[in-house]
Structures are given as structure tokens and as C-alpha cells.
Amino acid sequence: MSTQSHPQQTPSYTLTCRMSHEAAALERLCQVVRIRGFRIAKMAVESVLEGTDETLDIALTIQGARPVAVLQSQLEKLHTVAEVKLASPALAHAASRIA
């Protein structure tokens, strides 16, 4: 009998992310998702040219048992990430106020 939890039982979230299209941009993003305890179930990427800047618009469906807000703040910390939005809002840390 497998002791692995079934992926369907794990909470799922959809994130959208905009980041500059630099070398290893996607690898960097995916690595943070993995190391912070989530797996990618679906991913769509589109390259967008804005003036001279090339950005990536990324839609991610991820699964993981940890608080998604923690992942969101780790992704926002990446230097090349301009914006991370949680499309399906997770349960926020209701107890915490961040000033």
C-alpha cells in the first residue's frame, strides 16, 4: 500500500507571475516552487515584448500542503519577478497583520 498522499487531496492554487525574461528565469521560478514544498501541476508561459524589455507571463497551477502565502513571498523576493498574484486566494494568515 502506498503511503504517498494522493495529489488530489493536496490543496491546489493558481498563481500568475510576471518576470523579466533573463537567462534561467523559469528554472529559478520552478526551483523556488519545488524547494518551498509545492509541485507544479500545470504551467503556461508567454513571452511579451514591452518596449525593449521582454517579460514572461506565467500561469501556474501548484499543489502543496504548506501555506501558499509563504511561497508567494519567496517568489516575490526573486530579483527578476515583478509581480505574483494568487488567482485562487488561499486561506490567508488571518492571525497575522503585516505592517
Next chain:
Amino acid sequence: MNGAQHILDTFHRHSIQTVFGYPGGCIMPLYDALVDDVRVEHVLCRHEQACALAADGYARASGELGVCIATSGPGATNLITGVANAHRDSIPMLVITGQVPSGLIGTDAFQETDVLGMTLGIVKHSYLIGNANELPAILEEAMALAQSGRPGPVWIDIPKDVLLAGTTPTPMRQSTPQDHSCPNLSGALAMLRAAKKPLLYSGGGISLAHAEKNFREFAQCSGLPAVVTLKGIGNAGKHSAYNLGMLGMHGSRAANRAVDECDLLLVIGARLDDRATGKLDGFAPNARTIHIDADAAEFNKLRDADLALRGDLNAILSGLSAALQEAPLAISEWQKQCQTSRTTGGFQAADNEEPLAPITGPAFIRQLSRVTPDDTVIACDVGQHQMWVAQQYQFDHPRHHLTSGGLGTMGFGLPAAIGAQFANRQSTVINVTGDGSFMMNAQELATIRRYNLPLKLIIMDNQCLGMVRQQQELFYSNRESQIDLNDNPDFVAMARAFDIPALKIERTDQIRRGVETILAYNGPMLLHVAIAREENVWPVVQPGGSNTDMIDETRRTPADNKEQVA
């Protein structure tokens, strides 16, 4: 001006005078440019790992950017441990590596590795330069990024052809200005005033933010009983009335007891690391938490904060101090309780009265602390000696205590001490190490000799990997496995082979003279201190256990209940 010359020009403009590196094929253009440069001192270490760790030590001791340089392939991979060490402890560092020429990338060329790919997880950011015209803007951005917000290492991988090509600078990217704003402090002040047993918990973020002065003012005017993390040692200074010392796995009973009893935990510049908190379920069970940090990603990562304040620590500490000076906290009972607790549950090491007795680790460090000047920089390695230093040495400033906190890198101490000596040429710098750690970067004795650094080296030699042995004794049924180092070389002879004088001590009555001798010697000197193999660091919390379940010496496994494995 080619790419290599531009790098040196950038160093000049940013007053970077010392870099640590090792040459090789693809970085040769930069080393060729160094021949004509008299303003940058290049320190040639004997292994790239030591270059990165020396740059780390330089940055920790000076508060400035550390710079290390290596070639592609093995040069870059050898840097990785040192860069990971800087990343885990948020040390500002610029890493420059040569890469195979652009046209050869992806062809499995000689000394080619995917440096960008393999280092993603150990840097704040990294770049692979695509063409020479990008180099000027990326260099500026990298240096700013390494030192801003929560600092960290930034790695620039530069193909050889880019180093050789002429540069036409492109416009600088717009950088985000440093945030020096102060969030609203009214919530924090209200929580502080409502608390009966508030406790100050500070970490390495204080010195990373250059907030030592404001922290001390706040600690003093608030009168808060305080605990520190390993990296926060020295924050409060050696004369603080309410400092209970380090908390956590090898923390003081007084510190862990205060955390257990407090009703408010004010966490500043700390990340609630597992070595500090122990089992989270049992950590500060009665306390509300205020978490103040420069990095929002630390909030709610391990423990939910009741209030999180992100911002410039100087501004926040200064604002809190001003408010508390007007209306001090009424916590005299709690202060008194903590002071009593410090007397009975602080770090204590009895000085051995018997002159011929073997040297014990804690007593040696306590003596060392008494004899050395206040501004001495101690660079530790990792293991039992590291904890004895953390427990027994009285540090007056966090930049005087260089220790590998997050990564726990054996071999850190010697190159870090070299970096610290270059940062503070006149200061006393001592590498306190163990016999295991010392051998991990012992080749750097050659660097000490080459630059005639007046470094002092103290090897606390118990002829084993003491911390591993201790955990095997306490938590693995005393089954010793692969910890014996009883075939160590003769460290005194080894130092002398590098033309570094050395002496050995093994009795209590030799401690003071031994330390005074190396301190008085005008140049590098090594002190080999023989200590007992069976000595442990006390108290200790079992990994994964609660800090309230501290084990002390009385529960030690009897010597005859021992099984040798391997």
C-alpha cells in the same frame, strides 16, 4: 577598455581594494588586466573554496562587500560551498567567474559547467553575460543588489570572449531605492506595554542592517530581558544587564527558560531557525509574537506573527526607543526574575583549580576571553569548539564573532580569519578551530605565510569529530561511527612546515602562558591545545526536541556502555 578592464575600473569606483581569487583558463583576461592594476589587491588563496570563505569573512568583519574570483568549471564548482555559506547567512558578496567562450557554451567544452544552473539555489541573484555591452550595467546592479535589503551573494558568470571584448556601456537599469521608511509602531508599542513578561530575541539581522548602535540603545532604554541567536551574539555588548545569552540547542538554561515563560516575543533580525527554536510546538508557548525584519518572506514562515513589521531596522529601533524613553515599560519583576535566572542558569564553566589537570574546552575559551583585547575578532569553525566559543567568550560586538550559522561549514574558520585580517589589518584576529575543521582548509596556512598575516590559530584537538561523537553518544546509543581522528598529523610540525611557529599545551597551568605567547608574537602563530576526547557541550537539546527538554552532564552515558562501530 575591454570587459576585464571594466571590472577593475568598477572596483576602483566602488573603493573595492581587496579581492580573493584563483586564476585559470577562462578568467585569464581578468588576471591579465590585474597585472597593470595597482589599486586592487588580489589575495591568492590556495583553493577556490577558501577564496569564497575569505571574501565572506572579509564582508562579515568589515560590513562591506566581499569579492571572490575564479575560473570556469572546477574553479566555479569549488566556490560553491563558500557561496552557499554566504547565502545562508545573508553575507554581501560579489562572485565573478570566467566561463568558456560564448560560442562554446553547451558544447561540453573543456572546463565548462552550467554555473548559472547549478548555483540558482545558493545566490540572491545570478547573471550569465550575453555580450560585453551588458557588463557595465549588470556589474553595477549586482553590487547594489548584494548589499541592499537582505544582503546576499550575487554571481556573475562571464564568458572569456566577453572579458576580451570592448565595452560600450548601455544605460543603467533603474534600481529600486533602499527603503528607509518606518512602519507604524503603535501596534508594537501597545503590545509591549500590555505584556508582563516581554522578551527581546535578536539575530544576525542587526549587524546586517548596520543597526548595532540603535539596537543597543533600544535594548538599554527598553530594559527588556534578551536572548540572542548564534549570529546575534555580541548584539547587546558584553556589559548588558539583561542579556541571557544564546538560546536553542546549546543555549543557556536562562535563555531557554525565559523563552518558555515570556508572554511576548519581540523578534528582531532573526529567522526562527530550528537550531534556535527547537521543536516549534513547544517554543514560546505562552507568547504573542512581534516579528521585525527586512525580509517579508521570513514572516509566518515557521511561526505565525501576531504583528509583522517590515522596514529599515535602524528606523524601527530608533522609533521604538524614542517612544519608550518617554514612557518606560513597567517590567521590574520580570527583569528581576531574569537576572536571578541568569545567575543560576547562565553559561558557567568552572576554572579548573588543579594546575596539572587536562584542559577542558569551556575553561580554555573562558581564559581566552579574559586575555584577549575587546576588539579581537574570533573566526570559528564548526563543532564543539564553535559552541564553547558561543557560550563562553564575551563578545562586545557582533562583527567580532565570525561563525558559520546557517550552513555550518567545517573549514570556514581559517579562510574567514584571513578575510577578517585583510579587513582589519591592525586587529587581533584568531581562528579558533577543531582538529576536524582545521584539516578542511589547512592549505591556507600557505596564504597566511605568503602575506605574513599576524593571524593566531588555536586548534582545540580532541582527536575526533567531537560534535558527531557527542550526538552518537547521546542519541545513537553510544555507537561511534567514523569519528576517530587519532591519526591526526603533528600540528606543530605542520605549521612549522609552512614557516609558522607553533607550540602545544595540554595542562591547565599552560593555558594563560600559551595564549599570551601567541598574542605577543609579532606574526602568525599556532597554538595546539590538547583536550579530552570525551568532553561534551552542555546543555544540549536533542535535535527535533523541545528547548525545555535540555540535557545536562548528569545524564551522560557511562563510558563502559560504549560500542565501537567501524
